Amino acid sequence: MRKNIFRITLLALAALLTLSLFACGNNNGKHFTSDAQLSAITDGTTTYTQHALPFGFYRGNSLGEAPVCRYKNSLEWDGYYTISLYEPGGDSGILFAESYSLDLDGVYFATDEAEAELQAFFGGQYRNFALSCGANRAERILVPVAQKNTILSSYAGSVATRNVDVSTIDKDYWFPLVAKDKSGTFSVEIGALLVLNQSWYYADFTTLDNSHFDADGRFSFRSGTITVRQLAGDAVTVANALATRYFDGNDDDLAPVLAEGKTLESVAEDNEANATASFVLFWVLYVFAGFVLPAAGLTVGLIFATRQKPHARRWFIVVGIAGLWLLISGVVLILLLV
Amino acid sequence: MLTKLMRYDFRAVLKLWWIPAVTLLALSPLTGLFIYLVSFADTNAVATLTLTIIMILLLLLYILTFAAHIILTLFFCHRRFYCHFFTDEGYLTFTLPVRRRTLLLSKTLVTFIMTVATVLVCAASLALLAVSSGYGSDVAHWIGNQMRSFLGDDGFAVNATVIIILLLLFLLWLCSTQFLIQFAITLGAVIAKKHKILAAIGLYYLASNVLGLLMTLFMEFTTVFTAVAAVRFSDMSTARFDVISMLLMFMDILFLAMLDTILYLLTLSSIERRLNLA
Numbered sequence: 001m002r003k004n005i006f007r008i009t010l011l012a013l014a015a016l017l018t019l020s021l022f023a024c025g026n027n028n029g030k031h032f033t034s035d036a037q038l039s040a041i042t043d044g045t046t047t048y049t050q051h052a053l054p055f056g057f058y059r060g061n062s063l064g065e066a067p068v069c070r071y072k073n074s075l076e077w078d079g080y081y082t083i084s085l086y087e088p089g090g091d092s093g094i095l096f097a098e099s100y101s102l103d104l105d106g107v108y109f110a111t112d113e114a115e116a117e118l119q120a121f122f123g124g125q126y127r128n129f130a131l132s133c134g135a136n137r138a139e140r141i142l143v144p145v146a147q148k149n150t151i152l153s154s155y156a157g158s159v160a161t162r163n164v165d166v167s168t169i170d171k172d173y174w175f176p177l178v179a180k181d182k183s184g185t186f187s188v189e190i191g192a193l194l195v196l197n198q199s200w201y202y203a204d205f206t207t208l209d210n211s212h213f214d215a216d217g218r219f220s221f222r223s224g225t226i227t228v229r230q231l232a233g234d235a236v237t238v239a240n241a242l243a244t245r246y247f248d249g250n251d252d253d254l255a256p257v258l259a260e261g262k263t264l265e266s267v268a269e270d271n272e273a274n275a276t277a278s279f280v281l282f283w284v285l286y287v288f289a290g291f292v293l294p295a296a297g298l299t300v301g302l303i304f305a306t307r308q309k310p311h312a313r314r315w316f317i318v319v320g321i322a323g324l325w326l327l328i329s330g331v332v333l334i335l336l337l338v
Numbered sequence: 339m340l341t342k343l344m345r346y347d348f349r350a351v352l353k354l355w356w357i358p359a360v361t362l363l364a365l366s367p368l369t370g371l372f373i374y375l376v377s378f379a380d381t382n383a384v385a386t387l388t389l390t391i392i393m394i395l396l397l398l399l400y401i402l403t404f405a406a407h408i409i410l411t412l413f414f415c416h417r418r419f420y421c422h423f424f425t426d427e428g429y430l431t432f433t434l435p436v437r438r439r440t441l442l443l444s445k446t447l448v449t450f451i452m453t454v455a456t457v458l459v460c461a462a463s464l465a466l467l468a469v470s471s472g473y474g475s476d477v478a479h480w481i482g483n484q485m486r487s488f489l490g491d492d493g494f495a496v497n498a499t500v501i502i503i504l505l506l507l508f509l510l511w512l513c514s515t516q517f518l519i520q521f522a523i524t525l526g527a528v529i530a531k532k533h534k535i536l537a538a539i540g541l542y543y544l545a546s547n548v549l550g551l552l553m554t555l556f557m558e559f560t561t562v563f564t565a566v567a568a569v570r571f572s573d574m575s576t577a578r579f580d581v582i583s584m585l586l587m588f589m590d591i592l593f594l595a596m597l598d599t600i601l602y603l604l605t606l607s608s609i610e611r612r613l614n615l616a
Contacts, residue, residue, distance in 0.1 A: 082378055084378075281562055282559070282562045282563060285555065285558060285559035285562055286559060286563075288555065288559070289555065289556050289559040289589065289593075290589070293552070293556070293593065294592075294596070297596045297600065300600060301600075304603070304607070308607065308611075311607070311610075314603055314606075315603065317599055317603075318596060318599050318600055318603070321592055321595050321596045321599060322596060324592060325589060325592040325593070325596065328585050328588055328589055328592070329589065331585060332582055332585050332586065332589075335578055335581065335582050335585075336582065
């Protein structure tokens with residue numbers, strides 16, 4: 001019986017292996033080769049030349065997430081390195097290379113035709129635009145060129161300027177305007193809409209020096225002051241519409257806030273009401289965590305110290321910890337109220 | 339005497355503990371190697387399929403060993419605690435010319451050290467897995483980014499203090515888990531004449547639920563403070579906000595320290611006063 005089971009298992013494994021051979025077929029991807037300097041890659045019909053990505057431009061969306069890529073094949077280079085090749089979008093004429101041992105993040109490979117398009121984009125000929133929200137949110141909405149132009153024309157004509165400490169900017173109302181190339185592969189943040197005192201402002205990144213950006217070209221909220229201009233006229237309507245559309249479609253937390261025809265003013269009122277509710281909760285929790293809990297510990301310590309007289313000293317450790325806790329709670333209370 | 343007791347406790351636990359530890363450490367580079375081969379090697383489709391199947395099997399084995407290592411460490415340590423105090427072996431244990439608090443301290447220290455050792459072995463195995471699978475630099479980069487985004491740019495002194503506080507909180511949390519199990523075992527043995535283990539498990543779940551609720555309320559308080567401070571205390575200076583945040587973290591530490599001390603002392607009191615092996 002045991003022998004039979006062994007034979008059946010072996011046969012089943014053999015059948016599985018044979019089936020998998022048929023199922024897999026051959027590896028029919030393109031075969032890529034490169035020159036000695038890795039300056040050009042070719043699959044025999046198309047040649048992709050290596051280029052460096054300019055500062056401030058990045059792959060994918062405003063979070064640096066790579067665009068959806070199709071795996072093309074791997075390439076052996078210099079007799080040692082294995083490089084994986086990916087192509088974003090459809091036939092964009094652009095290739096990305098990734099390798100375990102080589103740092104290829106800052107470069108891309110492109111055909112001459114794709115490179116001509118990209119150079120125009122890097123030079124400032126932006127084709128399409130998107131608005132993202134906050135510093136840590138992935139979702140974006142597309143911004144029609146006409147709306148972008150309305151915002152920027154209003155911005156250019158505006159005289160109401162204001163200096164803002166970047167570390168104080170509320171990232172919930174910070175909407176970077178992202179320009180993308182024709183294929184949607186590369187992005188650059190050209191500016192940002194922001195809300196200050198319930199008014200719309202625009203920060204133009206093209207006028208800022210490098211100290212306002214991180215090493216990867218992203219806007220830095222750490223320190224510094226920027227000058228922003230207030231939007232006026234149609235630009236305010238456009239900005240309100242964009243923000244409403246953004247919140248409607250993309251953000252679960254904020255969607256209900258603006259979904260039912262609410263305005264930014266009513267959002268601010270709601271936020272104020274939420275903050276009041278949280279404020280009450282905070283004081284309830286503070287009394288519980290700062291005074292009730294340590295007082296309970298203090299009581300337990302004192303009861304056991306009295307009951308177990310020979311071991312009273314060890315229970316005084318609990319009393320000591322509870323006392324210190326109460327003391328710190330008192331100090332925090334003074335710091336909060338004074 | 340404590341050293342001698344600890345030596346015997348270590349021997350009892352280490353007798354079997356090393357098996358899952360060594361297995362886990364040996365599996366890490368092996369699993370990593372197959373992940374590397376599947377991810378980076380330029381092979382044909384049949385070889386890739388075979389390698390993928392082996393990799394998945396190894397990965398499953400690795401995850402099971404990882405979980406088993408943690409569970410077995412807890413089992414070995416607390417089995418020793420239970421058998422040494424509350425079974426027939428207890429008669430021999432309590433005839434030793436040693437104070438009961440020393441006996442408990444030895445078990446507690448050995449369990450704590452073994453728990454920390456298990457955490458280190460798990461961390462080492464993950465590092466080995468990351469390096470051998472070819473994703474070492476990616477993982478290191480990711481951890482670096484997470485640390486940077488978590489700690490921000492507040493300077494070395496603030497960051498070092500926060501790291502020390504978090505490490506202390508982690509160690510105190512490990513202690514509270516351990517003390518709670520010891521407390522449940524002791525109380526189970528004291529109140530139940532039969533089915534002591536069953537009583538211990540029931541008590542553990544009861545106590546852990548109550549303490550879990552307290553901990554949640556306590557942690558919620560810190561979160562609510564951060565949310566409220568932005569609106570209600572917006573005129574507060576950054577320095578004062580930092581001092582309050584730091585003091586709240588100290589309150590977290592004191593909460594766990596008090597909990598640990600009470601659990602440990604209650605266990606000790608039960609072993610010293612209420613134990614009835616007859």
